[in-house]
Amino acid sequence: MRSTEDLGSSHGWRLQRGVLDDGREVFVKSGDASGVFASEAAGLRWLGEAISVPAVIEAGPDRLVLSWVRQERPGPAAAERFGRALARLHRTGAEGFGAPWPGFIAELPMDNAPCDDWPSFYALRRVLPFARQARLSSSDFAALERAVERFADVAGPPEPPARIHGDLWSGNVLWSGGAGVLIDPAAHGGHRETDLAMLDLFGLPYLDRVLGAYREEFPPAEGWRERVPLHQLHPLLVHVVLFGGGYRDSLMRAVGRVLAL
Incomplete structure (x- = not known):
């Protein structure tokens, strides 16, 4: 990971924005997840067969790395x-x-x-x-x-x-x-x-x-x-x-x- 930016926390997990060595921007969720991250990754991959979701780059017991979503105003x-x-x-x-x-x-x-x-x-x-x-x-x-x-x-x-x-x-x-x-x-x-x-x-x-x-x-x-x-x-x-x-x-x-x- 080339760099990270802290985004706070949610449900006790640390949230970060990161840049990989190859320049890709990612979203990182880390902490003691007790199976939560594996479940989220499985769900994202399954939904992603039909609809736009962030790509799962890494899913481990204490860290989930997803492609970054650039947000805009809805219309x-x-x-x-x-x-x-x-x-x-x-x-x-x-x-x-x-x-x-x-x-x-x-x-x-x-x-x-x-x-x-x-x-x-x-x-x-x-x-x-x-x-x-x-x-x-x-x-x-x-x-x-x-x-x-x-x-x-x-x-x-x-x-x-x-x-x-x-x-x-x-x-x-x-x-x-x-x-x-x-x-x-x-x-x-x-x-x-x-x-x-x-x-x-x-x-x-x-x-x-x-x-x-x-x-x-x-x-x-x-x-x-x-x-x-x-x-x-x-x-x-x-x-x-x-x-x-x-x-x-x-x-x-x-x-x-x-x-x-």
Whole structure:
């Protein structure tokens, strides 16, 4: 490495911008990752078969080196290109619900063992494991369990596994080269509405343009907007686990909307 520039830290990992001996600019994430970097690298390579992602240059137990993404301001045309690319990613598909590598979201492990259908996968591999970590009150946990029991009834028409990012909030979309570039995936075979709901959870520039272009390429099943709270249960639980009870009210509003479907 010819030179490095410190970019701060995230989830306890050191972030740097570097220049390799051959002049390439890179992004470096380092620290005790306990499998996180290998999982992220596997997800990036898998997503990269269908959509623009940073190239994995090195993935070790304590360091991940990726190609540098030169960022720019987003615009309507870039948003539409991203929407079409996201549709292409989802349509590429997956062999099943889950993934052949261990999952992580931030530093939290996720079980990627396969399930036969998405409602079972979402309940057993995503929502219930994080509900048990979230220190919810007994009444909140009971309401969430009732929502889980409804998953098969409210998930919409069955769809084949989609190739999804899995943690698609706005911070994991970098704008570069006139399009969106995905970073920090929790990639797995899942339901494509999960990515759409995550984009909606914390907002994204020109989201209406993204969704409009997506719908033109790969229209979601009827009623997908009403199912957004269903797909937001897991990311909201993750935020409760990571950041505490400040996200409890948002979580329970989503639970109530799922129970009302």
